[in-house]
Amino acid sequence: MLAAASALRSGDELAGLAAASATRRVAARWVLADLPLKAFLNEAIVPYESDEVTRLIIDSHDAAAFAPIAHLTVGGFRDWLLSEAADEAALAAIARGVTPEMAAAVSKLMRVQDLIAVAKKIRVVTAFRSTIGLTGRLSTRLQPNHPADDPRGIAAAVLDGLLHGVGDAVIGVNPATDSVPAATTLIRMLDELRERYAIPTQTCVLTHVTNALTIMERGAPVDLVFQSVAGSEAANAGFGIDLAVLREAHAAAQALGRGTVGQNAMYFETGQGSALSANAHHGVDQQTMEARAYAVARAFDPLLANTVVGFIGPEYLYDGKQIIRAGLEDHFCGKLLGLPMGCDVCYTNHAEADQDDMDSLMTLLTVAGCSFLICVPGSDDVMLSYQSLSNHDALYLRSIMGLRPAPEFEAWLEQAGIAAPDGTLRALADGASPFVRQLAETIS
Template sequence: MTLRRGTLGGHTYEFTDLAALLAAATPERSGDVLAGVAASSEQERVAAQGVLADLPLATFLDEHVVSYEDDEVTRLIVDSHDADAFAPVSAMTVGEFRDHLLDPLTDTTSLTAGLTPEMVAATSKLMRVQDLVAVARRTPVVTAFRSTVGRPGTLATRLQPNDPTDDPAGVTASIVDGLLLGCGDAVIGINPATDSPSRTTDLLHLVDEVRTRYEIPTQSCVLAHVTTSIEIMERGAPVDLVFQSVAGTEAANDGFGVTLALLREAHEAALALDRGTVGTNCMYFETGQGSALSADAHRGVDQQTLEARAYGVARAFDPLIVNTVVGFIGPEYLYDGKQITRAGLEDHLCGKLLGVPMGVDVCYTNHAEADADDTDTLLTMLGVAGCSFVICVPGGDDVMLHYQSLSFHDALYARQALGLRPAPEFAAWLERMELLADDGRVRELAPDATRALTAGVR
């Protein structure tokens, strides 16, 4: 352990190790208070940020917030670090690196392999909201399967047609609703009510039939556990993307029932299916600040740093898409709209700086101090920041998961207000279906397309 001290207003604060310093420097959030790692006052937070700003960036290569010997996530991060990519910034402090990223002439994308999750988390703690937006906007991450996600000037969507009973008619109706409103270019992704292999396979066939019948250039995913995906791939199920929730410590991933070896097995199996047309990125990961703490597996580390470490896991498997479910765990971890907004922008930036194709589920639970004004604000800022995709559900109300998210109409607003387009292959399909006007707007009435897409819905 290395003791570090910071002085503010005549008072000296001591930070016993790197994890304690990072936690104390983190902007306030309820999860860190719950974990007992947050700064005791704003004065201590400012003192910690001053110490962090002067910390050499290379420190993170020698000191680890979770020990190398005890944690496979730490070993993955350390063993995969690219020293050559890190070399241009290796002599900088965290504060100097922040200033470097804010320079409009800095090529942020060339640094990704040389950065560790702890480096980018530390840097984000020193940033204002506008800094998080400005740097993320200049850091595109482009991936592809049947559609290309993440190109500058685009905003893709996950169409989430959840149903409390996995009713085929309900799922299909939600899919049609989303497609008619120009959504679904990142993925048509269903949270199943159960994790049974047979139910997962039935839902995959349902989406695959819709996709193939109308030649939609997108990909499907039923968000079953990775072991279920491996099992049904062996049986010939039409799996496009393999999904898994991941976290920033080995213990938290153990709580999800996954290891890095299991993820490698799933990745190799999905690659072998060779179902992509314009790319081979075939993994989908979800994360969220507070997931390690909720599993009592945070190891004394603040939730935002652990979230960045989850992106270190994700990037090892070349995913098509990754998203933070930013307000889903509840106010115990992100108390209100302000904390949710800050966390969503932090996650988006940190993922992109690590080379991860980041999206955000802009959402909140009904007992949080948040409302639709907060989701409007975060959606708008993410659109400005170049977010790869957002998640949309009918009416903004997920009737299966019981939380508030974005609606299909919210995605239309963001595209129109910010001049953004769907993924290019999907935009071309919308035009062929007469659903997209020349100026990029989704048409209000497209009777032929409506009749075609709803012909099989009962």
Template sequence: MKLKTNLFGQTYSFNDVKEVLAKANEEKSGDMLAGIAASGNVERVAAKVVLADMTLKDLRENPVVSYEEDDITRADQDAVSDTVYQQIKGYTVGEFREFLLREPPEKLRAVRPGLTAEMVAGVTKLMSNMDLVYAARKLPVEATCNTTIGRPGTLSSRLQPNHATDNPAGIMASVMEGISYGVGDAVIGLNPAVDTIDSVASILREFDAFMQKWQIPTQNCVLAHVTTQMKVLEKNLAPMDLMFQSLAGSETASRAFGINVSLMDEAYAIMREKKNSAGENFMYFETGQGSELSSDGHHGADQLVMEARCYAFAKRYHPFLVNTVVGFIGPEYLYDGRQMIRAGLEDHFMGKLTGIPMGCDVCYTNHMRADQNDLENLAMMLAMADCNYIMGIPGGDDVMLMYQTTSYHDVASLRRLTGKKPIDEFARRMQELEILDEAGNLTAKAGDPSLFFTGNETLSGGMAV
């Protein structure tokens, strides 16, 4: 394996595969702060040249965290199909890029079982933004909970009705408004301000009652810590369609989230037994470049490689939803709109290549050098790439998490631009409620939550409806 190259009369040498991967990464503020980024564009190109000549075998045999010390490395490596791996291990990373861009979708799907996270990350570093969109579009992934996400011609959305105090009336007001815009076919999913068993169970019951009363074909989820959700299930306190957890790309970083592979295996088993949903995919995960650096759990590897390892972790549990919260951690890891856009395209492509149903929370924090135009540019490119779903939040401004993301109106606009619709069953119900027309566009009645006011009920918290 060659770890050096000559450019412009200068020799660039690298110590190991991990350093090549880090310095071949596109510019990210997180890698720079960690002291592992290329010194400039020329060294970055040199690292890409070296990476392009490495084989997939080189990447598999040199994981950025060793098999012996990391449970995610073990989960990733043990899941590889040796039959498929033997067929592709001799490809150089450069040849693998050409394969992904050249071959039809069925051939791309066939290689997924032979890949490790380092292979997925390595080829991503050689791709342009257009490459990432073009190849991801050839990598559809479907999954079924109560309904099926990822089918051709669909763009789904998570209705995120967050509330600063978890007031049930405020939460349900946002749910009603979101549904009135045709948002929520991926999931009605709340980030709780209060992570307690009783609060989580109460909100899940509210969601389920609304879904049952109005016959809304979707899924529910409260994004509490996985241990809280496990206790809700163990006590049979509420119907749960999806179980959630944030993931990291190393055992050390996972420990900062209060999880490991063993715990997630246990959570998966409990959910499989007690889930309220009908399908075989009932887990929901969120990720985002930089979390391993923030917890000092990156083992000297760059944030893109660590993100790819999150997807290998997620794949173990056959999820219904995975999304990168791409700009949420802030400028310490993605400094500006350009880095945010690149990371969103990378993450979406890597998730699809790994074989998971990938979405994106197209977002940024208010202290990043990014704005609404950056957000909309990324959202449009992801829609072109057949991203499974994005977020729908009132005004695109989350009042609990305090960040900027996509609004109910953005979801409608992207569907109109691309000709895509919500999941079929959801779209039909929206037509019955006269929220969408047969073409999937919003009607004159859309955006009016009074559709769901009966006048003779009171939600928890005292809000008459």
């Protein structure tokens, strides 16, 4: 029923789960709307006995938080979410009582405007050296990847991002190799740069969690521990992880105590189709499996979580229309469950999508109150070979929406002479501060 009620997805078609017709899809949604929310606590879609993600969802369910909505059906839950009664405080109060399956189910009954309207009301605030998710703010991950992990090339991309006011959520590098020595070199370089100029942000090299544990044991300055996660035990095993290793890494990162305004020290990425690509979806549609990944992330109080919505490819999200809908569903479900939800607004070059589709999605997500977006120089990731957002896109979004970066980072931009008091960026060649020129000369 959940699969048949889903918006059309190439991944669900690939898995043989999609509704055979629009008529069948509407019929499934009709039945789903009358299903009591309590049914998701009584019938596990992935067996409790054989899946630790299911056990996490059921065992950590907050019955007191669920009580205000326990009498509702899925359709009634949608109506309540859209009502004035579901304000910021009420939505925060029920977050730990909502299971991923409940969130996925109600999202299947919602139009795009519904997904935006409800997500906009939800506020999830996290902090490390900068505070993410405050009202009136749009944060960004600066992604300065390099195909050979060359520190000079990465540093140049960092400079480009900083001069565009990007990087308040994290300066995060995807390493080209999964080598511990290479990741350690990049971690030390990024931390030295951050410390030298007292930049109030956090850095992260997105290496495997087991590498991060080794790097922390060797005394390197790790801010955030990163890991891709999925919605089933088997899919996570495909990533080489389980809940135990995530708990170990979370405890190690917390013990370092490197945050200044908070200690949210984990960073998770997800994406629709990951469980199916690992043949670990248990016959469940990809959007519901994606929502289950958010339960894994939620268990570790991360600073950041984001869907890489179009990255896995057209086998799972075929075109711009599917990518846009999926991105808004993911953002809604993540925030409803209490995650500081961001998005990599992206697509691969063999998908039926283009930058116009990404313009639409990034604008819709910003209206919906997305916590942060990922930016790469020129929208083109030269290491991962996919299309994302550019640093200029962040400027556009902040300008038309009247939004600012994280307050700590905004103050630094002004102090450094990168931004004027009104938030306007100052060009390097137009009266730039001595600090900006020194930063450019140091990196070059």
